Amino acid sequence: xxxxxxxxxxxxxxxxxxxxxxxxxxxxxxxxxxxxxxxxxxxxxxxxxxxxxxxxxxxxxxxxxxxxxxxxxxxxxxxxxxxxxxxxxxxxxxxxxxxxxxxxxxxxxxxxxxxxxxxxxxxxxx
Amino acid sequence: xxxxxxxxxxxxxxxxxxxxxxxxxxxxxxxxxxxxxxxxxxxxxxxxxxxxxxxxxxxxxxxxxxxxxxxxxxxxxxxxxxxxxxxxxxxxxxxxxxxxxxxxxxxxx
Numbered sequence: 197x198x199x200x201x202x203x204x205x206x207x208x209x210x211x212x213x214x215x216x217x218x219x220x221x222x223x224x225x226x227x228x229x230x231x232x233x234x235x236x237x238x239x240x241x242x243x244x245x246x247x248x249x250x251x252x253x254x255x256x257x258x259x260x261x262x263x264x265x266x267x268x269x270x271x272x273x274x275x276x277x278x279x280x281x282x283x284x285x286x287x288x289x290x291x292x293x294x295x296x297x298x299x300x301x302x303x304x305x306x307x308x309x310x311x312x313x314x315x316x317x318x319x320x321x322x
Numbered sequence: 323x324x325x326x327x328x329x330x331x332x333x334x335x336x337x338x339x340x341x342x343x344x345x346x347x348x349x350x351x352x353x354x355x356x357x358x359x360x361x362x363x364x365x366x367x368x369x370x371x372x373x374x375x376x377x378x379x380x381x382x383x384x385x386x387x388x389x390x391x392x393x394x395x396x397x398x399x400x401x402x403x404x405x406x407x408x409x410x411x412x413x414x415x416x417x418x419x420x421x422x423x424x425x426x427x428x429x430x431x
Contacts, residue, residue, distance in 0.1 A: 231420075240408055241366065242357075243420040291365055306420060307413045308356040310363035310377065 198222040198311045200292050205316030212282050212320070218275040218292030218313055226250075227269040229295040229306060232277050234288035235315075242288075245277065246295055246306055254305075260286075282320045289315040324348050324415045328408075328423035334431040339400045343426045345393045345410035354414040356388055357395045360425075361406045369408075370395065405430050 204216040218230070231246035245256045245266040255267055265278040275292050293309035325348040335341050345355065353373040358366040368377045370386035373393055383398040397404055410423040 240425045241411075241422040243422070245343075284349075284400070305413070307354065308368060308371045308411065309358075309366075310368050310371075312367070314365055 198294065200294065200311055200313035202290065202292050202313045202316040205290065207316045207319045207321065208282055209322050210283060210320055211282045213278070214282065214318060216277040216279065216290055216318070218277075220273045220275065220292075220294075223294070225268075226275040228267060229297060229304070230275045231293050231295045231309060232266060232275075232290055233293055233305070233309065233312075234286075234290045234318075236288045239288075242314060244290070247275070248304070257315075279318070282318075284320050287318060287320045289317050291315045300301075323419045324351060324412055324421055326410055326412055326421050326423040328410055328426045330426060331424065332427040332429065334429045335400055336431045337402055340412050341397045341400055341428065343386075343395045343408055343428075345395070345423050347391045347393075347412055347414075350390045351412045351414035353389045354384075354412055355388065355393045356411045356413065357412075358409045358411065359406045360405075360409065366409065400428075402430075404428065 199221045201219045208214050232244040233245050234242050247254050247266045251268050263281045267276045292313045294311040295306045296310050297306045327346045329344045354372045357370040360366040369380050369384050374386045385396050387394050407425045407427045409425050
């Protein structure tokens with residue numbers, strides 16, 4: 197069965213860095229786009245970033261652009277999120293999710309997220 | 323960015339009730355609308371994709387409808403395990419603008 201297990205969360209000071217990992221199993225990881233989605237305490241869901249199956253196409257939400265870097269290692273079935281220059285407003289549970297999509301005239305587009313990990317909490321505080 | 327607005331923000335209902343949650347997009351998104359259920363302390367779970375397609379394993383009491391700007395999620399007969407928060411999500415404006423609604427909390431009356 198599909199499993200996604202995040203790790204790497206914790207307490208970090210403002211301006212600090214953290215690297216999240218997501219270990220995937222139960223499916224052919226290299227065939228799928230993957231995404232990070234976060235949820236601040238008591239708040240709704242916010243899409244953060246996604247990466248294509250090969251790693252060649254990457255997008256970020258404006259709120260993290262220039263500070264966060266998504267990457268993947270298909271040989272290790274792993275997804276990563278390097279978070280730099282962290283701010284208090286980055287405090288959230290971070291989920292990795294498998295993305296399903298479709299092809300249109302623009303190419304492949306992300307549509308929905310069919311499997312999610314259990315999440316890892318990142319707290320940015322002094 | 324396309325804004326997604328859910329109504330109501332919270333809702334009280336009883337086991338056996340028929341419940342409808344609405345999601346409105348700030349512009350037409352065709353049928354690129356998905357619904358998720360989230361229970362406290364758990365990850366979201368996909369219920370409905372492409373506005374009306376039921377995800378595998380999801381009970382048939384859940385259904386989705388709509389196109390353009392107005393969408394609904396209906397639970398035909400509430401079960402105790404359905405009390406949760408529900409989110410809509412649009413995928414029309416990708417890349418990169420995937421956006422979620424603010425959520426609808428469904429509580430026991």
